[in-house]
Amino acid sequence: MKNRLAAQVHGWLLLLPAVVLLAAFTHYPAVATLWNSFYSTAKPNRPSAFSGLDNYREMANDPVFWQSLTNNLWFALGTIPVSIALALLMAAWVNGKLRGRTFLRLAYFVPTVLPMIAVANIWLFFFTPQYGLLEQLTGLIGVPNQYWLGSRETALGCLIVVTIWKEAGFFMIFYLAAFQSISPALYEAAALEGAGRWTVFRRITFPLLMPTTLFVLVNAVINSFRLVDHIVVMTKGGPDNTTSLLLYYIYEVAFKFWDAGYASALTMVLLVLLGGAAILQFGFLERRIHYR
Amino acid sequence: MSRAYELRGAPLALETLGAWLLALVWALPLAYAIWTAFHPAEFSARFVLTAPLTLANFVNAWEAAPFARYFLNTVMLVTLILAAQLILCTLAAYAFARYEFPGRDLAFALVLVQLMVMPDVLIVENYRTMSRLGILDSTLAIGLPYMASAFGIFLLRQTFKTIPRELDEAARVEGASALQVLWKVYVPLARPVYVAFGLVSVSYHWNNFLWPIIVTNTVNSRPVTVGLQVFSSTDQGIDWSIICAATLMTSAPLLVGFLLFQRQFVQSFMRAGIR
Numbered sequence: 001m002k003n004r005l006a007a008q009v010h011g012w013l014l015l016l017p018a019v020v021l022l023a024a025f026t027h028y029p030a031v032a033t034l035w036n037s038f039y040s041t042a043k044p045n046r047p048s049a050f051s052g053l054d055n056y057r058e059m060a061n062d063p064v065f066w067q068s069l070t071n072n073l074w075f076a077l078g079t080i081p082v083s084i085a086l087a088l089l090m091a092a093w094v095n096g097k098l099r100g101r102t103f104l105r106l107a108y109f110v111p112t113v114l115p116m117i118a119v120a121n122i123w124l125f126f127f128t129p130q131y132g133l134l135e136q137l138t139g140l141i142g143v144p145n146q147y148w149l150g151s152r153e154t155a156l157g158c159l160i161v162v163t164i165w166k167e168a169g170f171f172m173i174f175y176l177a178a179f180q181s182i183s184p185a186l187y188e189a190a191a192l193e194g195a196g197r198w199t200v201f202r203r204i205t206f207p208l209l210m211p212t213t214l215f216v217l218v219n220a221v222i223n224s225f226r227l228v229d230h231i232v233v234m235t236k237g238g239p240d241n242t243t244s245l246l247l248y249y250i251y252e253v254a255f256k257f258w259d260a261g262y263a264s265a266l267t268m269v270l271l272v273l274l275g276g277a278a279i280l281q282f283g284f285l286e287r288r289i290h291y292r
Numbered sequence: 293m294s295r296a297y298e299l300r301g302a303p304l305a306l307e308t309l310g311a312w313l314l315a316l317v318w319a320l321p322l323a324y325a326i327w328t329a330f331h332p333a334e335f336s337a338r339f340v341l342t343a344p345l346t347l348a349n350f351v352n353a354w355e356a357a358p359f360a361r362y363f364l365n366t367v368m369l370v371t372l373i374l375a376a377q378l379i380l381c382t383l384a385a386y387a388f389a390r391y392e393f394p395g396r397d398l399a400f401a402l403v404l405v406q407l408m409v410m411p412d413v414l415i416v417e418n419y420r421t422m423s424r425l426g427i428l429d430s431t432l433a434i435g436l437p438y439m440a441s442a443f444g445i446f447l448l449r450q451t452f453k454t455i456p457r458e459l460d461e462a463a464r465v466e467g468a469s470a471l472q473v474l475w476k477v478y479v480p481l482a483r484p485v486y487v488a489f490g491l492v493s494v495s496y497h498w499n500n501f502l503w504p505i506i507v508t509n510t511v512n513s514r515p516v517t518v519g520l521q522v523f524s525s526t527d528q529g530i531d532w533s534i535i536c537a538a539t540l541m542t543s544a545p546l547l548v549g550f551l552l553f554q555r556q557f558v559q560s561f562m563r564a565g566i567r
Contacts, residue, residue, distance in 0.1 A: 025414070115520075264416055
């Protein structure tokens with residue numbers, strides 16, 4: 001009996017340092033965000049006060065919030081399917097018997113290890129009007145000069161391209177691991193049955209990759225709401241907020257306009273979206289995809 | 293894949309071509325930056341094979357901003373976070389894997405919350421906390437929210453669970469204490485996982501930007517990513533050669549590390565992603 005009690009105390013003691021830090025920097029701030037979203041921001045002449053749903057009302061009437069949210073959804077829609085499809089293709093190529101696989105893997109994966117802030121600088125140069133490489137290439141085929149990052153139509157597209165370029169190689173790694181865990185016997189059996197290449201992909205490879213796809217999908221969704229470094233470098237949310245994503249807008253509201261109360265309400269939206277992704281992963285999809 | 297589905301002839305050639313084209317497109321931005329950084333400014337967007345090579349851009353960048361200090365800050369930051377993570381995550385993972393105590397499963401669920409609600413998102417409240425603690429603009433403030441890593445705890449717990457209990461019990465029969473068992477049995481057996489977690493953690497925090505730019509405001513604590521942003525947005529106007537040189541400089545340690553330990557890196561990222 002005494003031993004069991006000692007073991008329980010030991011267990012908690014081992015856990016304690018990590019739990020204290022997690023509580024202080026994950027759970028407390030999440031709850032405090034909710035709490036403070038009901039309070040107005042302190043001003044020099046007027047302290048913070050309970051303001052009910054005022055921050056949320058302000059949010060509902062704030063066109064920049066709605067635009068950031070819409071931008072974020074387009075950004076997610078633009079980056080996620082393409083980077084996952086490219087990751088799958090890259091993994092298939094690197095896993096196969098193509099010439100120069102080592103170089104291929106290197107080229108695909110290198111963007112992953114570079115700081116986003118650094119590659120954003122490179123891409124900024126790439127997109128520079130008149131001078132950048134993209135302009136030189138499009139100039140060759142006679143397309144007139146274009147201010148890629150400065151025009152409302154193309155700016156978000158540029159950021160999507162950069163993000164796909166940065167992420168696809170990272171996701172490739174997980175598919176590569178998954179490919180290597182599929183038993184060759186399955187393919188031999190399929191060959192005996194005379195199944196075609198496409199049937200094999202659709203009936204064997206793709207279903208067996210589903211857990212990986214789910215994992216990558218959840219990561220991609222989180223990243224599309226978490227990653228805003230390139231916006232700080234490349235567009236600062238402009239032109240006319242066409243590239244402002246939710247987290248970037250929170251950053252601006254909190255640390256440029258110093259409106260912490262409103263920023264808390266905005267953060268709640270982000271937390272709800274991330275919570276939704278969590279429920280999607282653990283509650284719904286995980287139950288439908290199990291092959292182990 | 294089985295031999296029956298290996299490509300041959302024209303389809304193989306076509307796929308090889310596609311794979312190489314994609315790889316070249318992927319390598320293009322970096323190659324472009326390398327070209328610009330190693331050539332004088334007048335060749336920054338002109339590709340002449342006879343263009344003279346130079347290191348002047350690197351020298352100018354290095355002298356124009358306190359990069360040495362930025363590097364020192366980043367190295368200290370990355371070391372601090374990794375050291376804290378290794379200790380905290382090892383202890384917590386051991387508790388989750390091998391101890392029975394009330395509230396364990398609830399505690400584990402609460403730990404996993406951090407996988408979704410990362411410190412990167414809780415910038416407003418964490419800034420307030422750092423300000424209350426009076427540690428704004430310090431390496432500690434950048435590192436604190438990341439020190440207890442749910443990801444690390446999860447990864448190590450999974451690994452510790454695969455270690456046979458018999459090894460554990462044998463060590464205890466010989467009189468080893470719980471912490472000795474952890475140190476002598478569990479940690480050595482989990483070495484590949486530690487390497488994997490270490491590489492992922494170092495590259496994540498070397499590259500991290502948003503939180504550091506929020507909590508730092510002087511040279512004393514800025515990591516290289518923030519230093520690079522301050523440098524390229526204010527000091528330089530549009531001297532792309534120097535900005536490219538600075539950009540390569542800040543990424544160089546990771547890039548070189550990656551080229552040297554490519555296989556290790558890829559396997560680490562792979563291991564870190566699979567549970």
